[in-house]
Amino acid sequence: MARYDMSSLDCGALGAAASGAVLLQLGMMHAIGRAVPVNRVEAHKWFNxxxxxxxxxxxxxxKELALEMTAEEIAEAQRAARRWLGLN
Structure with a gap:
């Protein structure tokens, strides 16, 4: 996956009403390992x-990240997204 520069990130308090831009930045953090370990499942969840x-x-x-993931990892990310939304 391509590397992106995220020099600063100010997420504030997150909740169910987090903006798409904040969710995108969380995905980037996990995709490139900015301030957190690289975690494709978490990145996919936030991108989703x-x-x-x-x-x-x-x-x-x-979509790009999913090419590097197993079917099990994708399913885990989808479950995590549903849990975050309170659907599971």
Missing amino acids: LAAREGVAEAARLR
């Missing part, structure tokens, strides 16, 4: 949530 909010870049990055 951002894409749900209409962020086209998140949908593109989620």
Whole structure:
């Protein structure tokens, strides 16, 4: 996956109403290991949530990241996104 520069990130308090832009930045943090360990499952989860909010870049990055993941990892990320939304 391509590396992106995220020099600063100010997420504030997160909740169910987090903006798509914040969700995208969380995905980037986990995808590139900025301030957290690289975690493809977490990155996919956040990209998925951002894409749900209409962020086209998140949908593109989620698709790119999924090419590097197993079916089990993708399923785990999808379950995590549903849990974050309170659907499971």
